[in-house]
Amino acid sequence: MNRKLPDKTVERLSQYRRALLNYKSSGKHHIFSHEIANLLHITAVQVRRDIMLIGYTGTLRQGYDVQDLIDIIGKIIDTKEGQKVAVVGIGNLGRAIMGYFSGKRTRLTITAAFDSNPEKVNRIYAGIPCYHIEKLTEIIRNEGISIAVISVPGEFAEKVAQDLVMAGIKGVLNFSPKPLNMPSHVYLQEFDMLTILEKVAYFVKKS
């Protein structure tokens, strides 16, 4: 529970929880590993192994208690107070992300957006205030924002990333096509749509 879990296990835990919350609303209280596996289209062994890693145990007769499992995953992923997220770059992608999160009930809350375009600042997008990029450090520090999503054009991504680090951010999700370099105490996740689609194209070609 205290030891760091594998990257991929954490991703699946997030998905288990989401699937379980949905499953729970159908009124069932228990679930078997192979049922969870079916929801995610993975194997039951993978599910049991992940659950073993988080130290939870089910029962032979009924499998896992749905609510218990949801709670335990919550204890692993969430913090008590929740974590605050900022979105930097309120273009098409930034706004899509904010719209997507505005509906969600999660312990991750987007509480601030930043842009350099004067026409975008001091407005509210999906319920979230957009500040001028110059306020970045101040607001991130004051609000205790620990995670940032970068969705500015590539040429500005590096500067934004540096400022985020200086402001004390601890985790970054970078959607810009510019590969970033972060100090080791900042967790960096990058996702590039063109790269990923070109990968799909390669495997389509090969198949």
Add this chain to the structure above:
Amino acid sequence: MNRKLPDKTVERLSQYRRALLNYKSSGKHHIFSHEIANLLHITAVQVRRDIMLIGYTGTLRQGYDVQDLIDIIGKIIDTKEGQKVAVVGIGNLGRAIMGYFSGKRTRLTITAAFDSNPEKVNRIYAGIPCYHIEKLTEIIRNEGISIAVISVPGEFAEKVAQDLVMAGIKGVLNFSPKPLNMPSHVYLQEFDMLTILEKVAYFVKKS
């Protein structure tokens, strides 16, 4: 060159190419592995190993010929005719994706969009026609579209995926939060923003 390359190598090749195209515009014709590595913030060994896998060799004195490397990566990733891509679900995310691609010069071309909302169909978004979802099979077959991006709400994703498979699609990039199941001849890549942000949150918490 013919043998299937590792997943992660293909992703990096796409990034190498993009970085090299940019590097080329600075007028330089040759590049060393450690220079490529610096552009992507990875190690030079990783770069050389990837390049070894694609069967290209540089020279001791000058490193790699930039244009040659770009061309060889192109031969690996691209098809001669290019590949056509469809986007299904023209909401905030779908439109952001279309806007993002409309500027790019790539052998991947988004040629059709689909939606179920009558107000969205028969309009042009970022230069791409949006058809009613009922035309999916017809248009995908007629146009020879081989790759699809799914950006419909989770509850419709499964149906869309089935229809795409029936229509003969060969690769899918799924942004909906619903995990999909594909026959083995269809390459599936999933990306879920909430999962990935929760993973970032976990590692932020742990650090």
Add this chain to the structure above:
DNA sequence: ATAACATTGTTATTAAAATAACAGTAATTT
């Protein structure tokens, strides 16, 4: 009561990816 079954939890094995080690080589320095 015993055998067959279905399930969990764990260890063992395999596969994929990253990293390290190092041999080879041309140019440069001593």
Add this chain to the structure above:
DNA sequence: AAATTACTGTTATTTTAATAACAATGTTAT
């Protein structure tokens, strides 16, 4: 000319992730 340097290309090792194997256990069927 020998040693040094700065690279590439390849093999070896380590790390991470996935898969397989199987022991343990309560349940059901015979």
